[in-house]
Amino acid sequence: MAKSTFNLPAPAPTITRPPAVSGLLAPTRFMRLVALVLFIAAAVLPFISASPYLISILTSAMIYIVLAMGLNVVVGYAGLLDLGFIAFMAVGAYTSGILTTQFGWSMFESIPVVVLACIAAGLIIGGPTLRLRSDYLAIVTLGFGEIIRITAKNLQITGGATGIHGIPTWSFFGWSFKDGLELGGITFNSKILLYYFVLFVGIGLAVVAVSRLGKGKLGRAWKSVRDDEDVSEAMGINGYKTKLMAYIIGAIWGGFAGTLMAAHLSAISPNSFEFLYSALVLMAVVLGGMGSTPGVIIGALFVSLAPEFLRDFSEWRYLLFGVLLVVVMIFRPKGIWPATAVLPFLKKRNIEEVPPTEAVTVVGELDDEFGDELDGKRNANEEGTR
Amino acid sequence: MFQLIWDGLFVGSFYALVALGYSMVYGIIKLLNFAHGDLYMLGSFIAFVVIGGFTGLMGIGSIPILLLVLLISMLATGGIGVLIERVAYRPLRNSPRLSALITAVGVSFTIEYAVRQIFGAEPKVFPLQLSGQPMQVLGARITMPQLILMAVAAVLMVLLQRYVMHSREGRAMRAIALDQNASLLMGVNVNKVISRTFFIGSALAGAAGVMAAAYYGTIDFLMGFVIGLKAFTAAVIGGIGNLYGAMVGGIVLGLLESFGTSWFGGEWRDVFAFGFLILFLVFKPTGLLGERVVERV
Numbered sequence: 008m009a010k011s012t013f014n015l016p017a018p019a020p021t022i023t024r025p026p027a028v029s030g031l032l033a034p035t036r037f038m039r040l041v042a043l044v045l046f047i048a049a050a051v052l053p054f055i056s057a058s059p060y061l062i063s064i065l066t067s068a069m070i071y072i073v074l075a076m077g078l079n080v081v082v083g084y085a086g087l088l089d090l091g092f093i094a095f096m097a098v099g100a101y102t103s104g105i106l107t108t109q110f111g112w113s114m115f116e117s118i119p120v121v122v123l124a125c126i127a128a129g130l131i132i133g134g135p136t137l138r139l140r141s142d143y144l145a146i147v148t149l150g151f152g153e154i155i156r157i158t159a160k161n162l163q164i165t166g167g168a169t170g171i172h173g174i175p176t177w178s179f180f181g182w183s184f185k186d187g188l189e190l191g192g193i194t195f196n197s198k199i200l201l202y203y204f205v206l207f208v209g210i211g212l213a214v215v216a217v218s219r220l221g222k223g224k225l226g227r228a229w230k231s232v233r234d235d236e237d238v239s240e241a242m243g244i245n246g247y248k249t250k251l252m253a254y255i256i257g258a259i260w261g262g263f264a265g266t267l268m269a270a271h272l273s274a275i276s277p278n279s280f281e282f283l284y285s286a287l288v289l290m291a292v293v294l295g296g297m298g299s300t301p302g303v304i305i306g307a308l309f310v311s312l313a314p315e316f317l318r319d320f321s322e323w324r325y326l327l328f329g330v331l332l333v334v335v336m337i338f339r340p341k342g343i344w345p346a347t348a349v350l351p352f353l354k355k356r357n358i359e360e361v362p363p364t365e366a367v368t369v370v371g372e373l374d375d376e377f378g379d380e381l382d383g384k385r386n387a388n389e390e391g392t393r
Numbered sequence: 394m395f396q397l398i399w400d401g402l403f404v405g406s407f408y409a410l411v412a413l414g415y416s417m418v419y420g421i422i423k424l425l426n427f428a429h430g431d432l433y434m435l436g437s438f439i440a441f442v443v444i445g446g447f448t449g450l451m452g453i454g455s456i457p458i459l460l461l462v463l464l465i466s467m468l469a470t471g472g473i474g475v476l477i478e479r480v481a482y483r484p485l486r487n488s489p490r491l492s493a494l495i496t497a498v499g500v501s502f503t504i505e506y507a508v509r510q511i512f513g514a515e516p517k518v519f520p521l522q523l524s525g526q527p528m529q530v531l532g533a534r535i536t537m538p539q540l541i542l543m544a545v546a547a548v549l550m551v552l553l554q555r556y557v558m559h560s561r562e563g564r565a566m567r568a569i570a571l572d573q574n575a576s577l578l579m580g581v582n583v584n585k586v587i588s589r590t591f592f593i594g595s596a597l598a599g600a601a602g603v604m605a606a607a608y609y610g611t612i613d614f615l616m617g618f619v620i621g622l623k624a625f626t627a628a629v630i631g632g633i634g635n636l637y638g639a640m641v642g643g644i645v646l647g648l649l650e651s652f653g654t655s656w657f658g659g660e661w662r663d664v665f666a667f668g669f670l671i672l673f674l675v676f677k678p679t680g681l682l683g684e685r686v687v688e689r690v
Contacts (some may be wrong), residue, residue: 340488
């Protein structure tokens with residue numbers, strides 16, 4: 008360690024932090040418990056009711072959560088508006104669809120290629136535009152979404168307007184979900200196996216990884232750039248690289264959701280990747296709460312399940328979603344479950360009001376007269392705090 | 394060759410009209426109004442309704458009726474534009490840019506699906522069709538309606554240019570574009586001028602919508618989506634926030650598309666246009682006529 012020229016003591020803390028809240032009602036612990044209960048409930052559900060319809064809509068809803076968590080990185084953490092997010096899903100779905108149907112690869116083998124394709128797509132779109140003002144990105148992503156859709160519609164290899172059919176379900180090293188699985192006398196069919204796969208790998212990876220990413224160093228850099236890019240640059244964060252990372256990570260998640268969707272529906276066509284669907288994912292993130300994991304999950308479940316449960320409403324839902332988007336932005340810009348929300352019955356850590364500190368600046372040598380005065384002040388300060 | 398240039402100019406004049414409104418709003422409050430393309434769509438649907446009420450007058454001849462309908466739709470879309478600004482954008486003027494952008498997407502969605510709920514999802518046949526004998530000029534087929542529509546577009550653009558550059562209100566607009574707070578201190582009624590900008594921009598989009606409907610013959614509730622994107626592309630090519638830039642950008646985009654279609658085939662036309670948008674943003678983000686935009690902290 009280099010010897011520093013100035014050996015100033017670290018300033019004494021002006022307040023003592025109250026101890027962390029313990030017990031079952033501590034906010035983080037409580038939320039984890041709720042998540043665990045929901046997770047177990049979702050895992051037990053197929054034993055209670057294994058109707059193909061229920062399993063199918065729940066699988067779709069979970070894929071939606073994966074997608075929304077990916078967009079949450081881009082919009083919620085990094086504050087970049089992506090209006091063509093579904094294009095990454097298209098890249099993922101088409102890449103794995105082409106590799107499995109035309110080259111005979113398994114879904115599992117296609118994943119590295121999907122990831123590479125998504126990184127490439129993210130670099131092509133994000134690379135040039137992230138240097139510009141944030142609103143340019145919004146419109147470029149909108150254009151990119153259209154480019155991908157039109158390209159998929161016009162190329163031979165993507166099956167033109169009809170798309171790709173007969174995409175096989177997930178398989179590992181020669182064992183496919185299609186074969187089913189017998190475990191302890193219970194037979195799991197391919198749909199239920201895919202349900203579990205999406206639940207454990209998809210949701211696990213998406214929710215846990217994204218929320219942890221958001222808390223780590225990179226996540227804090229994202230939020231800092233979102234709140235004020237100039238200040239974060241002054242603090243030594245490379246704004247461009249940070250935003251590009253968010254964009255690429257979002258793209259990978261989108262592509263992964265695409266392969267899950269391809270395996271789930273076994274057919275994809277350009278019409279599944281219209282702007283409408285990008286807007287729906289955006290709504291899931293915005294209505295739920297940008298940057299808030301529980302919020303995004305609630306939003307994704309609402310957007311994907313509402314039309315299933317409210318049949319009459321499905322005609323009106325897009326109009327309603329549009330109005331909701333405006334209303335939420337004006338009256339509750341942080342969504343129904345903001346990132347900092349704590350349920351009212353949970354224990355909160357009481358942090359006292361911090362008194363405004365007096366500026367203490369001692370660098371180098373000062374005039375005797377002035378230095379004395381300052382020393383006196385510092386001593387007084389230290390006494391005051393102890 | 395001349396045919397391609399002519400087609401490009403013709404389509405480009407529509408793009409320019411829509412791009413003008415986009416560019417004006419962006420220049421003044423730095424908001425990408427995603428709903429702008431939908432005002433274009435609304436213009437055509439309002440004209441559709443108005444003509445429906447006018448069927449008795451169809452004998453007079455289609456051009457005067459078209460102009461009257463054009464005027465009515467322009468007033469109506471202008472009013473709707475002002476309403477949108479008042480209800481959705483004004484409360485968010487001081488919030489982060491992301492909120493305003495998301496709101497704009499919400500407004501666009503609301504308009505599109507409200508129109509779908511009222512008129513249905515199927516394309517409608519526009520009752521007023523312009524037809525005419527093509528003339529041969531330098532080997533290009535030019536029809537009378539094309540000439541009339543281009544003339545209307547040109548007149549509107551000249552009027553707008555006179556208004557913004559040579560009137561008191563226009564000066565207020567330019568002042569707000571430069572510095573909103575300073576204009577407020579100088580006694581400019583900022584809210585009023587912004588409302589007026591929305592009125593003019595939306596009216597121009599509505600006019601373009603009516604003209605496109607009369608020319609192409611069918612309208613549907615999603616017709617504004619692609620044109621909104623194209624108009625933005627045109628505004629970027631010309632230099633966003635710049636009045637002449639929007640006009641030049643519209644024409645350039647029209648020409649590019651016209652040539653792109655003949656080289657690559659019609660199905661790649663939109664890919665070509667949006668590809669150009671990305672290229673422009675990479676190599677010349679300020680556009681052909683734009684000045685360097687310094688982002689203030």
